[in-house]
Amino acid sequence: MxxxxxxxxxxxxxxxxxxxxxxxxxxxxxxxxxxxxxxxxxxxxxxxxxxxxxxxxxxxxxxxxxxxxxxxxxxxxxxxxxxxxxxxxxxxxxxxxxxxxxxxxxxxxxxxxxxxxxxxxxxxxxxxxxxxxxxxxxxxxxxxxxxxxxxxxxxxxxxxxxxxxxxxxxxxxxxxxxxHQRAPGWYRALTDPRLARVIQAIHAHPERTWRVESMARTAEMSRAGFSATFKEIIGQSPGSYLTQLRMGHAEDALLRTDATLAAIAADVGYTNEFAFATAFRRAHGLPPGQWRATHRPTLQREATTTAAQRDAVHRSDTL
CATH class of the missing domain: 2.60.120.280 (Regulatory protein AraC)
Incomplete structure (x- = not known):
């Protein structure tokens, strides 16, 4: 994808x-x-x-x-x-x-x-x-x-x-x-073949053990040159971008699956549940289990409302 x-x-x-x-x-x-x-x-x-x-x-x-x-x-x-x-x-x-x-x-x-x-x-x-x-x-x-x-x-x-x-x-x-300057950082990065290789690789496999060194090798750049170029174009450090990407995957899994926190942690690249929970709480202000309990009912209500709206619009448009 x-x-x-x-x-x-x-x-x-x-x-x-x-x-x-x-x-x-x-x-x-x-x-x-x-x-x-x-x-x-x-x-x-x-x-x-x-x-x-x-x-x-x-x-x-x-x-x-x-x-x-x-x-x-x-x-x-x-x-x-x-x-x-x-x-x-x-x-x-x-x-x-x-x-x-x-x-x-x-x-x-x-x-x-x-x-x-x-x-x-x-x-x-x-x-x-x-x-x-x-x-x-x-x-x-x-x-x-x-x-x-x-x-x-x-x-x-x-x-x-x-x-x-x-x-x-x-x-x-x-x-x-x-x-172009108003586009998201990841989109701007896709115009640079070196950064594009990295963005595509970490999006495809966020669970891998990515370090700045391994990202730089993928980009075929020096560590210092890669870090500086990445931050200049994308607007955040490689580590921050990777964490944000992993948190997006985690949010999706917490809301839409019944996977355990340990399974989600492994899927998004954390060695254990504790490391994942620490990173998630730092990003969201809540531990993942509490975040799931708070946000999943809201998602379900919104889905029900959206379905009802779609049905109502479809009926009115065919009158």
Whole structure:
């Protein structure tokens, strides 16, 4: 698995709530801004993103906007247009009358854990990926998403979910290429072949006994040169990065499996349960067993809520 795939998988970045709406101008949609990560795609027509604390941003056909959590905002056909909440819009369904129409796709993502937090911190409040800057395959995926959103065939929801996930990968790639200095450190490191070998190796096998010396050998660099380059590009020491990676694996295992602490310790590269518990408590403020007992019920409640939301949205969109 490549590093971007790993990060998105660990962050559980997948579509949770989805809608595809046709609107005839003038129109406006209001969003609470509470979702950790939401993607908006203006499939055709034109519009405006109107944040509550910023100047409006012009949107053209094919533009993608990634929105992280914050103040409420709106997407409108023209500044000053009457608006309705996205909840009411989903309940009402698409407009089918004549006039200047736009189709807009909105998908909220589930993003979890420290890996998800790191991913979100690399994004601004709004990241706009204009159509002209998109990879041709990204534009093809958006076209396919638009076509599928218009259909009613069997398996449609699964296809829409996967296409929404595909959009996120392409959008993140493009944004980080455009805003390289704002990209996560691991992504910046992938542009350096020496560091890329190390990042890929420790992501593939975090349980191995990694030392700075062994990482430097993998990079084919001196120990001092490797440490300095790693910290300059990634923003943290090799040891800190490895610990953070292992903690991400541990979080996942604690929340989603019934594995013992000893088994988890071995899987993430610690020689014994005590060493693992010490490192985990230093990173999280709680021992792993207590952290599991505190966070697992929350995860289960959120999963139940998400499933109910998906069912409600799907029913309202097919009315």
């Amino acid at each position: 490549d590093v971007l795939s790993y990060q998105l998988t660990r962050a559980r970045a997948r579509g949770a709530v989805f809608s595809a709406l046709r609107r005839v101008a003038p129109w406006g949609l209001a969003f609470t801004g509470r979702r950790p990560l939401t993607a908006h795609i203006l499939l055709d027509g034109a519009g405006w993103l109107t944040p509550s604390q910023e100047e409006p941003v012009r949107l053209a056909a094919g533009d993608v906007v990634l929105a992280t959590a914050g103040d409420p905002y709106e997407i409108v056909s023209e500044v000053g247009a009457d608006i309705e909440t996205i909840t009411d819009a989903r309940r009402r369904g698409s407009d089918h009358g004549p006039g200047q129409a736009s189709h807009i796709v909105c998908g909220a993502y589930v993003v979890e854990g420290s890996v998800g937090k790191s991913l979100l911190e690399s994004l601004p409040r709004f990241a706009r990926i204009p159509a002209h800057a998109q990879n041709p395959r990204h534009r093809d995926a958006i076209s396919l998403l638009a076509a599928e959103a218009e259909g009613t065939g069997s398996g449609q929801q699964v296809l829409l979910d996967r296409l929404l996930d595909l959009n996120l990968v392409y959008a993140l790639r493009t944004w980080w290429q455009q805003e």
